Amino acid sequence: MLLARVADVSGKVAATSARSRKIGLLAELFAEAAPEESPLVIAYLSGRLPQGRIGVGWSVLKHVVPPAVGPAAEPTLTLAGTDGVMTELAAVSGAGAQARRERLVRGLMEAATLSEQEFLIRLLSGEVRQGALDAIALEGVARAAEVAPEELRRAVMLEGSLPRVARAVLAEGAAVLDTFTLRVGSPVQPMLAHTAGSVTEALGGLGPCVVEEKLDGIRIQVHRLGEEVRVYTRSLDDITDRLPEVVAVALETRGDGLVLDGEVIAVDPATGRPMPFQDIASRVGSRVDVATARAALPLSPVFFDVLAADGRVLVDLPGEERHRVLARLLPEPLRVRRSVVADPAEPGAAEAAEDFFREALARGHEGVLVKALDAPYVAGRRGRSWLKVKPVHTLDLVVLAAEWGHGRRTGLLSNLHLGARAADGTFVMLGKTFKGLTDEMLRLQTERLGELAVSDDGFTVRVRPEFVVEVAYDGLQRSTRYPAGVTLRFARVLRHRPDKSAAEADTVERVLAGG
Numbered sequence: 001m002l003l004a005r006v007a008d009v010s011g012k013v014a015a016t017s018a019r020s021r022k023i024g025l026l027a028e029l030f031a032e033a034a035p036e037e038s039p040l041v042i043a044y045l046s047g048r049l050p051q052g053r054i055g056v057g058w059s060v061l062k063h064v065v066p067p068a069v070g071p072a073a074e075p076t077l078t079l080a081g082t083d084g085v086m087t088e089l090a091a092v093s094g095a096g097a098q099a100r101r102e103r104l105v106r107g108l109m110e111a112a113t114l115s116e117q118e119f120l121i122r123l124l125s126g127e128v129r130q131g132a133l134d135a136i137a138l139e140g141v142a143r144a145a146e147v148a149p150e151e152l153r154r155a156v157m158l159e160g161s162l163p164r165v166a167r168a169v170l171a172e173g174a175a176v177l178d179t180f181t182l183r184v185g186s187p188v189q190p191m192l193a194h195t196a197g198s199v200t201e202a203l204g205g206l207g208p209c210v211v212e213e214k215l216d217g218i219r220i221q222v223h224r225l226g227e228e229v230r231v232y233t234r235s236l237d238d239i240t241d242r243l244p245e246v247v248a249v250a251l252e253t254r255g256d257g258l259v260l261d262g263e264v265i266a267v268d269p270a271t272g273r274p275m276p277f278q279d280i281a282s283r284v285g286s287r288v289d290v291a292t293a294r295a296a297l298p299l300s301p302v303f304f305d306v307l308a309a310d311g312r313v314l315v316d317l318p319g320e321e322r323h324r325v326l327a328r329l330l331p332e333p334l335r336v337r338r339s340v341v342a343d344p345a346e347p348g349a350a351e352a353a354e355d356f357f358r359e360a361l362a363r364g365h366e367g368v369l370v371k372a373l374d375a376p377y378v379a380g381r382r383g384r385s386w387l388k389v390k391p392v393h394t395l396d397l398v399v400l401a402a403e404w405g406h407g408r409r410t411g412l413l414s415n416l417h418l419g420a421r422a423a424d425g426t427f428v429m430l431g432k433t434f435k436g437l438t439d440e441m442l443r444l445q446t447e448r449l450g451e452l453a454v455s456d457d458g459f460t461v462r463v464r465p466e467f468v469v470e471v472a473y474d475g476l477q478r479s480t481r482y483p484a485g486v487t488l489r490f491a492r493v494l495r496h497r498p499d500k501s502a503a504e505a506d507t508v509e510r511v512l513a514g515g
Contacts, residue, residue, distance in 0.1 A: 001034065001037050001078065003081075003116050003120075004077070006079065007119035009026070009028075009029045009045070010045055011119075013026070017423070017424060022140075023136055026136065026139075026140025026141075027141075027143035029140070030145075030166070033079075033170075035168075037080070038163065038166045038170050039163030040083055041079070042141075043163065044079075044123060046134060046137065051086050051087055051090035053451075054124075055089065055090070055092060055097065056105060057125070057451075058455060060098065060101050061124060061125060063106075064106045065117075066109075072110065072112055072113050075116060077111050085107070089101055092104070105124070108120060125454055126465070134162055137166075138156060141162070141166045144170065146173075147173075147177065151174070154180075157189060157378070157379035157381070158180050158188055158379060159188075160187050160236055165177075165180060168180075182259065184311075185223050185230060187221050187232040188259075188307070190261060190379065191377050192382040192383070193382065193387055193388040194384055194386070199353045199356075203370065205387070206387065207372065207374075208341065208344070208374070209341050209371055210323075210370070210371050211339045211370050212304055212337070213365045213369075214360070214365055214388055214389075215263040215366075216365060217263035217266075217274070217280055218233065218234075218277075219262075219499065220239075220243070220246065220261075220262055220301060221234075221307075222246060222258070222262070223258065224251070224253065224258040225256065226256060231250075234499055234500075242290060243264060243299065245300065245301070255309045257311035258308060258309055258310075258329070260306055260326075260329075260330075261377075262302050262303030262305070264300065264302075265280065265300055266300070273364035278495050281496070285498065302334060302335065303326060305319075306329065314377070316377075318373060318374040318376065319372065319376075323338075337360075341353055357389060361391060366390060367391060369388050371387075392472050393472065393475065394473075397469060397471050398421070398502045399416050399419075399445075400417045400429055400462070400463065401416075401417040402414065402416050402417065402445070404461070405442070413461060414442060418491065420505065420506055420507060420510075421505045422508050423507070423508075427465050428483045428484050428508050431482060431487040431491055433488070433492060433493060435490075435493065436492035441496060445467070445496065448467055449463050452466055465502050468497040469497060470494045470495050472492055473490060473491040473492070476488065477489045484508050
């Protein structure tokens with residue numbers, strides 16, 4: 001398939017707000033593409049490169065964008081050819097790397113038509129944000145393959161990859177979906193929770209449920225098969241080598257063929273209280289020797305769900321049954337603290353649940369999760385059967401730009417421009433804040449935002465929208481300065497969220513609904 005066809009559909013998808021029209025355009029494109037090309041189509045329309053970071057930023061692009069490089073008269077670039085150049089770019093390193101990258105990108109641009117050049121610039125700079133999100137792409141694949149979207153969605157949940165499932169179903173049809181199941185050793189997207197305003201509100205919407213402590217750690221998914229253990233993050237990154245404590249715990253469990261869902265936390269030995277998320281993230285992301293990092297900050301896993309045990313897939317079982325299996329596998333200290341509410345309408349049930357919430361906060365946790373006892377584990381979905389309750393308004397927002405600091409913050413990127421996710425895949429600015437940032441956070445965000453920079457006028461550095469921060473705020477106030485008509489009141493940064501992608505940031509709709 002020619003890259004020009006993907007660029008054309010990208011433009012048309014960006015130009016329409018109608019979900020049905022977007023799905024129709026994508027379905028036509030997937031029907032035309034060879035099955036083996038579908039993973040690239042999905043990646044490019046979502047603004048992702050399969051190779052990850054390839055070292056091409058504005059410092060390279062500014063030398064090869066039009067009119068510095070004129071467009072080709074006719075489209076000749078193929079998807080496979082473009083992917084080959086991206087792979088070459090990802091492999092460039094060492095002395096003269098910048099010049100080699102520029103030559104490769106220039107060659108790509110010289111072979112591209114004007115529309116392809118524009119698309120490539122957006123792709124390389126991380127600016128492809130036209131609303132072709134994975135959910136819409138999934139609907140497009142389902143229509144092209146003539147399969148039910150819910151059947152395709154389940155296969156993707158269990159396989160953990162839309163591109164892999166799309167390639168298979170477009171090549172082999174609906175029958176292949178039955179081959180996708182949870183496999184120990186292959187991570188799946190974690191089940192997520194919606195937000196409730198209070199514990200009482202959550203109880204009213206769920207019926208028989210359980211209230212669990214919401215830990216302020218890093219989500220992990222642990223797979224064990226025999227003596228082989230793998231540990232994955234919520235974004236399915238393999239971090240096994242960084243968490244020997246978790247591996248040791250997994251090897252001591254009573255079963256085999258396991259997939260466990262939980263969090264890794266750190267506890268202050270002096271107070272017994274959980275340590276800040278930022279400390280945990282720094283430990284997990286540390287590049288120093290693991291033994292040294294472990295000695296400085298030991299971590300402990302705490303589990304709240306089990307997806308498979310002894311080779312049996314459990315995701316379709318009610319949560320109450322899955323927990324019985326979890327209790328058989330793990331001792332109480334390795335399981336999250338919880339309180340069952342068999343009948344929320346029973347006198348005193350709501351008060352007892354609210355007491356549990358307050359006690360969780362007093363123990364230093366960030367809130368609670370209220371989960372329906374009869375809910376299956378719906379991998380990769382933000383289900384209404386899990387509701388999280390926190391004591392303050394918080395949002396996960398994307399950094400769109402940052403301003404250079406003054407005084408003791410000179411040389412550091414400080415004042416952050418914050419954006420929420422719009423329905424069309426773009427980001428809407430809600431305000432700025434420099435509050436809540438520790439010296440370590442300032443240092444880390446200056447380094448990361450520098451990697452994402454697309455321009456710097458000496459005052460403000462504009463960046464690709466990839467860096468997510470969790471922000472607390474006291475409410476909304478009207479503002480004509482910002483596109484949504486509101487800004488955040490007394491916003492302050494609670495923490496960086498390297499474990500979350502921009503696609504997981506909160507939406508403008510949620511902000512306007514009151515968080």
